[in-house]
Amino acid sequence: MIFMHNTRPDRTRPHLIGTLFACSIYLFLFLPIFVVILNSFNANKTKPYATFKGFTFEWYIKLFDNPALLSSFGNTLLVAFASTVLSVLIGTLAAVGMHRYKFKGKSAIDALLYIPVVIPEIILGISLLSVFAWVSIPRGLITLILSHVAFSTPFVIFTLRARLSGYDLTFEEAAMDLGANRIKTFAYVTLPLILPGILSGGLLAFTLSIDDVIISYFVNGTVKTFPLKVMESIKSGVAPDVNALSTLILLGTTGIVLLTQSGLFKSEAKS
Amino acid sequence: MNDQHDFLFFKFSNVRRMIMSEKEVLVKLRGINKQYGTNQVVKDLNLDIYKGEFLTLLGPSGCGKTTTLRMIAGFETPSSGEMTINGEDLINKEPFDRNINTVFQSYALFPHMSIYDNIAFGLKMKNMKKADIKPKVEEILELVQLTGFGGRFPHQLSGGQRQRIAIARALVNNPQVLLLDEPLGALDLKLRKQMQVELKRMQKKLGITFVYVTHDQEEALTMSDRIVVMNSGYLEQLGTPDEIYEKPRTKFVATFIGETNLFEATIAQVDEDEVLLNFETGCMRGLGKDFELDEIVYASVRPEKMNFGSSNFYKPSMPAVVKEHIYIGSIVKCIAMLPNGQEVKIQRLSGEPLPKPNEVINLYWEPEDATIMHSREDTLFSLIENVNLGGAYDDSK
Ligand SMILES: Nc1ncnc2c1ncn2[C@@H]1O[C@H](COP(=O)(O)OP(=O)(O)O)[C@@H](O)[C@H]1O
Ligand SMILES: [Mg+2]
Numbered sequence: 324m325i326f327m328h329n330t331r332p333d334r335t336r337p338h339l340i341g342t343l344f345a346c347s348i349y350l351f352l353f354l355p356i357f358v359v360i361l362n363s364f365n366a367n368k369t370k371p372y373a374t375f376k377g378f379t380f381e382w383y384i385k386l387f388d389n390p391a392l393l394s395s396f397g398n399t400l401l402v403a404f405a406s407t408v409l410s411v412l413i414g415t416l417a418a419v420g421m422h423r424y425k426f427k428g429k430s431a432i433d434a435l436l437y438i439p440v441v442i443p444e445i446i447l448g449i450s451l452l453s454v455f456a457w458v459s460i461p462r463g464l465i466t467l468i469l470s471h472v473a474f475s476t477p478f479v480i481f482t483l484r485a486r487l488s489g490y491d492l493t494f495e496e497a498a499m500d501l502g503a504n505r506i507k508t509f510a511y512v513t514l515p516l517i518l519p520g521i522l523s524g525g526l527l528a529f530t531l532s533i534d535d536v537i538i539s540y541f542v543n544g545t546v547k548t549f550p551l552k553v554m555e556s557i558k559s560g561v562a563p564d565v566n567a568l569s570t571l572i573l574l575g576t577t578g579i580v581l582l583t584q585s586g587l588f589k590s591e592a593k594s
Numbered sequence: 595m596n597d598q599h600d601f602l603f604f605k606f607s608n609v610r611r612m613i614m615s616e617k618e619v620l621v622k623l624r625g626i627n628k629q630y631g632t633n634q635v636v637k638d639l640n641l642d643i644y645k646g647e648f649l650t651l652l653g654p655s656g657c658g659k660t661t662t663l664r665m666i667a668g669f670e671t672p673s674s675g676e677m678t679i680n681g682e683d684l685i686n687k688e689p690f691d692r693n694i695n696t697v698f699q700s701y702a703l704f705p706h707m708s709i710y711d712n713i714a715f716g717l718k719m720k721n722m723k724k725a726d727i728k729p730k731v732e733e734i735l736e737l738v739q740l741t742g743f744g745g746r747f748p749h750q751l752s753g754g755q756r757q758r759i760a761i762a763r764a765l766v767n768n769p770q771v772l773l774l775d776e777p778l779g780a781l782d783l784k785l786r787k788q789m790q791v792e793l794k795r796m797q798k799k800l801g802i803t804f805v806y807v808t809h810d811q812e813e814a815l816t817m818s819d820r821i822v823v824m825n826s827g828y829l830e831q832l833g834t835p836d837e838i839y840e841k842p843r844t845k846f847v848a849t850f851i852g853e854t855n856l857f858e859a860t861i862a863q864v865d866e867d868e869v870l871l872n873f874e875t876g877c878m879r880g881l882g883k884d885f886e887l888d889e890i891v892y893a894s895v896r897p898e899k900m901n902f903g904s905s906n907f908y909k910p911s912m913p914a915v916v917k918e919h920i921y922i923g924s925i926v927k928c929i930a931m932l933p934n935g936q937e938v939k940i941q942r943l944s945g946e947p948l949p950k951p952n953e954v955i956n957l958y959w960e961p962e963d964a965t966i967m968h969s970r971e972d973t974l975f976s977l978i979e980n981v982n983l984g985g986a987y988d989d990s991k
Contacts, residue, residue, distance in 0.1 A: 491700065491702070493698055493700055493702040494702055494704060496667075496669055496689070496696075496698070496702070497696070497698060497702035497703075497704070498704075498715070499668075499669075499688070499689040499690045500667060500689055500690075500694075500695055500696045500764075501690075501695065501715050501716035501719055501763070501764075501767065502690045502716050502719035502720055502767070503690055503715070503719045504688070504690050507719060511715075512704060515706045516704075516705070516706060
C-alpha cells in the first residue's frame with residue numbers, strides 16, 4: 324500500500340511544501356508592488372520616506388500640482404502611442420511580406436531581426452545617438468519616437484510571425500476566388516484573421532516603450548519621459564508623489580490585463 | 595396546320611439545341627505547359643471542357659491535377675499555352691474577374707465569419723443588395739440540406755457539414771465552371787459515397803460545369819461524364835468512363851483504372867482487324883489495327899473477362915495452375931499462375947463452378963475482350979520481375 328501511495332500521489336491536492344513555495348514566489352513578485360502602493364498612501368513627510376506614519380491621499384492631490392511629473396507622463400504616453408502605431412504598421416507589413424513571399428536572403432533577414440533584440444540596450448542607445456548626431460536630427464520627441472520604433476519593431480514582427488505561421492494563405496485565395504480584389508481580400512479576410520496578432524504585437528510594443536529608460540536616456544535631449552523623471556528624482560529617495568503616479572499606472576495596466584484576459588481577444592483563443 | 599408545324603419545328607429545334615449544347619465547348623486549353631524552375635509539372639495539355647459536363651481529372655498524386663485546376667482558377671499562370679472561356683482569353687484575367695469558383699480541399703471556410711456570411715461573401719463582393727442575398731443563401735443552404743445552419747461558425751460544424759458549406763459557398767455564385775480539388779478526400783468512406791451521389795445530383799440539377807480532381811479511380815468512374823487520365827504531367831487518355839475502362843489506350847491507363855491482367859507479347863500475325871499474339875506461355879488472339887509484325891505490345895484483359903478451359907482445351911489458350919480463391923461478398927477472385935510465374939486474376943460471381951486449387955487449367959479470353967496497346971519497350975518480357983514457379987509446377991511434373 325505504501326508503494327501504491329508513492330507511485331500514485333494524489334495530484335488533485337497541493338503538497339504543503341509546494342504551497343509554501345508558490346506563496347513565497349508570489350510574495351517575492353508582489354511585495355515590491357505592495358510597498359509602492361503602501362507608500363503612496365504614507366503620511367510620512369520627512370526622509371526616509373519608507374517609514375509608515377499614517378494614511379493619506381495627500382500625494383495624489385500633490386501629484387496633480389506637479390506639472391513636471393505630469394508632463395513627463397504625458398510625454399511617455401505620446402511616445403508610446405506614436406511608436407506603437409509606427410512599429411505595428413512597419414512590423415505588420417514586414418511580417419506579412421516575409422510570410423507570403425519566398426525571396427533570396429530571406430533567412431538572412433530573419434536572423435538579422437534578432438540583433439536589435441539581443442544587443443545590449445546601452446549599445447543600441449549609443450548607436451542611435453550617433454546616427455541622430457550624424458544626420459543632425461535635434462534630440463527630442465522625434466528621436467525618442469524613432470528610437471522606440473527601432474527597438475520595438477522586431478518584437479512586433481516576432482509576435483506576428485508566430486501568429487501567421489498557422490495562417491493558411493488558402494483563405495486569401497478563397498476570397499479572391501469569390502470575387503474579392505486584393506484590397507477587399509486584405510480588409511475582409513487577411514486583416515480580421517491577423518488582427519489578434521497585431522493587437523498583441525502592439526501591446527508588447529506599447530509596454531516596451533512605456534518603461535524604457537536606457538535608450539531614452541541617450542536620445543531624449545531635454546524631453547523627460549516618466550521613467551527618466553523617476554530616475555532623476557530617485558537620487559534623493561523615492562518621492563511619495565512618484566509612488567502615487569506609479570500606483571495609478573499599475574491600476575491602468577492591471578485593468579488592461581484583466582480586460583484582455585476576460586475576452587476582448589477571445590478570437591485569438593478560438594483558432 | 596401552320597401553327598402545328600411551327601410548334602413541331604420549335605420543339606424539334608429545342609431538342610436539337612439540347613443535344614447540341616451537350617457538345618458546346620466552354621473552356622479550351624491549348625498547349626498548356628507549367629514549369630516550376632526546371633520541374634515541368636504540366637506538359638502540353640490540350641483539353642476541351644464542354645458546357646454542363648462533369649469532367650474529372652484523374653491520376654496519381656503529383657501528376658499535376660491541382661496545378662491544372664489552379665491554372666483554370668487563376669492562381670497559377672501557365673508557362674506557355676492558351677486558355678479561353680467562351681472564346682475569351684482567360685489567362686490574363688485575375689482570379690476575382692473569372693466567373694469560376696473553387697471548392698478547396700481544405701474547404702478554406704473563413705473562420706471569423708458565420709456560415710451565412712461565408713456563403714454570402716461572393717454575392718457581397720458582386721455588390722448584390724442585402725435583400726437579394728438572403729433568399730439566395732437560404733435556397734443554397736436548402737440544396738445542401740443544411741437549412742438553419744446560417745448562424746453557426748465553421749468550427750461548430752462537422753467535417754461533412756463544412757464540406758457542404760464549401761460547395762454551397764461556391765455554387766451560390768452560379769459559376770460558369772465549378773472546380774473541385776479532391777473535395778471528398780477528408781471524409782470517411784461512408785460519407786464519401788453519400789456525397790458522391792449528392793454532388794452528382796446537384797450538378798445535374800444546376801447544370802453547372804464541374805471540373806473534379808481525384809486520385810480515386812472508383813470515384814471518377816461513378817461520377818464523371820468524361821475522365822481525363824493524367825500521368826506525370828501528360829494527358830494519357832480522355833474519354834467516357836466506359837471508354838477509359840473498356841478501351842484503355844496505354845499501359846498506365848489499363849493498370850491505373852480498375853484491376854487488370856497485363857501481358858507482354860509480340861505480334862505474330864496481322865489479319866484484317868485481328869492480331870495473333872505470341873506470349874511467353876502461349877498464343878492468343880486480340881482485336882486491333884495498326885500493329886506491325888513482330889512489334890512488342892501489351893495485352894490487357896480484365897479479371898471478369900478471363901475464362902477457364904479444361905486442361906485438354908483446343909482453342910488458343912495459356913496453361914496455368916489455380917493457386918487460391920478469395921471470396922469478396924458476391925464475387926470470387928481466383929488467382930492462377932502461368933508457367934513463367936506471372937499471376938493472373940480471374941473474377942467470377944460466387945456460386946459459379948470453379949476449378950479447384952492446384953488444378954491445371956487453360957486460360958483464355960475472347961479476342962474482343964483483350965485491349966492491345968503499343969508498348970514503348972524494346973525488350974520483351976520486362977514485365978515479369980520475380981519468376982517464382984512455386985510448388986504447384988513441381989507437383990504436376
Ligand atoms: N508552387 C509550387 N512550386 C514548386 N513545385 C510545385 C508547386 N506546386 C506543385 N508543385 C509540384 O508539381 C507537381 C504536381 O503537383 P500537383 O499539381 O499538386 O499534383 P496533384 O494535384 O496531381 O497531386 C508536384 O511534383 C509538386 O511537387
Ligand atoms: Mg492535388
